[in-house]
Amino acid sequence: MNVEGTTERVLRLLALLQRRPTWTAGELAAELGVTDRCVRRDVERLRNLGYPVHATAGVGGGYCLGAGTRLPPLLLDDEEAIATAVSLRLASGSVAGAAEAALRALAKLDQVMPPRLREQVRAVHGATDTLLPEGETIDADVLVTLARACRDLVRVRFGYPGRDGEPHERTVEPVRLVTTGRRWYLMAHDVDRDDWRTFRLDRMGPVSATTWRFRPREHPDPAGHVQRSVTAAPYRYLARIRLRAGAAQIRGQVPPTVGEVLADGADHCVLVVGGDDLDWLAAHVARLGVPAEVLEPAELREAAGRLSDRLAALAGTVAPAPSEPEENRA
Template identity: 35%
Template sequence: MADTSRRALRLLSLLAARRRWSLSELAARLDVSERTVRRDIETLRLLDYPVTTIHGPAGGYELGAGHALRPLLFDDEQALAVAVALQTAPGTVFGLGLDAARALDTLEQVMPARLRATMESLQLTRLQNYWEFPAPPIASDALKVVGSAVRHHHVLIVESLRADGTRPEPRDADFTPPRRIEPHHLVVWAGRWYLVAYDLAASTWRVHRVDRLHLHTPPGTPFTPRDFPGSDVAHFVMTSHDRGDSLATWQCTGTARLHLAAETVARWAPGGSVVEHLDPQHCRLTIGAWSWAGVAGILATFDTDLTDVEPPELVEACRRLMKRWKTIASTTSDKSDSTTDLINDPF
């Protein structure tokens, strides 16, 4: 009986996780026969869970609408996933850390003892890496407004904010009037929230940093979604050099002109750096590190010609690294020559 009950809960969890399952898929996931799956589905129906049978070649079973699943219906794997997700939730939204901790406590209270033990078995400490430079946390209300506009296809009216989060005045040089955009997709990358949207005034697709937008609420009128060019939202965000990124605070900050396209450098540049388009074959990268040698080393990873390197401290660091690498190359060459001599004349 206990095995049957656990299997029924597992079946219910699978039905809740995906819209439709075939009978063979359910049998494989539960490691039982198809006849046993049919019997367990009847058990769920007797408990008033609306499991619907879909007939036809693409048929199967799905959980009907109108029945809320309680958190205690997680299986062991889901309980572990929730414990990890809530403890490693990024701090990109104001108050998210405290909310995640409260959510974990709430779920543990309603879990059966066995599942609660699974969740409590993984208590971890999350450390921030020095290279993590997320944007300032955004307000949960702003995230709800943007998310709702994306889901319901409502036009957003936005203004651009400065890097410090302030709104330019109409008399300021960097002031831009409110504009209407059609929000398409929310993307989280390197601890920063990006909104992919179609700018109605400019008639082009753009990437916006959500924390750099002042949102006019409520959202505007509904719109019919456009076909996104290329259909690869991730690639579009990563290769857009003008996505509104601002330079992170570092002890040393340098800049150089790279013989690479801006979209290429934008994809591989570390978080907290800024890429400027110069022409189709060149861009300027402004980047920081804890030392001038660190800045020089990062620039070297792009394996391309560098010009207009600034400031002088960065140029001097490049010279020092060049001497070190030359010494390493010379030492390696000497060892190689010695090995060759021994092979040719071992005595």
């Protein structure tokens, strides 16, 4: 027997079982390039290692990785599991660049964690405060619920404020969670409105995953869609400004929640930014400190002119208005 090949195949089987909720023996066999009988043997190997692989018979049956009475011994013991889960919950909102990876790991760990350990983790997390920059606090259970719904392709229901400020029940098909640092968004297909929508997690009411599975559909790039939703859609004006600076330089000055920076050659870029006040937009662009050309709207050029006059007056560089000729005085 090729022990190394068997071990690698069993680990691949475990990864497949973690990817989605159920697999038929035929699907697993096709993914692994083996027979159904070989899949059954590998499932038994995982069970012997402590992984809770459940099997159901019938037309809709298959294999799934469930929560067991204890954690698989090859992963973590109880103390390590609690410490890891608590750290992941904190990292999901506090460690720059680690939020998405921490959330994926937390969703996997939460799936197989026994209820008694899960309650201990929640107790520790609920009694802990962190000294972090101001931002919206998101319940880690909401993050886990939405992450697993994205992975398992199940619809989600939650309350969300409408234009009238009152909460309305929304039913969506979730695609992706997007974080901009301390704020989280969900990109999903709104079932009732039949359109793609962006939702802020801190504005959601109670979140619950349904048992209704959906087929994945073609969708926009999640990060780009969320960025456009939060930087352009809510505002009265949408400005496009060509800047004499590289895209990387401007991205370092403009957060993704404020504007979108599009590369335009090696030494130029286009800033797309929304706002309700043209004077604010003009001042925002001026603070970047690089030569700029307003592409649209034309009203922004007028606002820039007004800003220029005010700054010149503030600096005392505006020449006084000429005196009226004496013969024209009353």
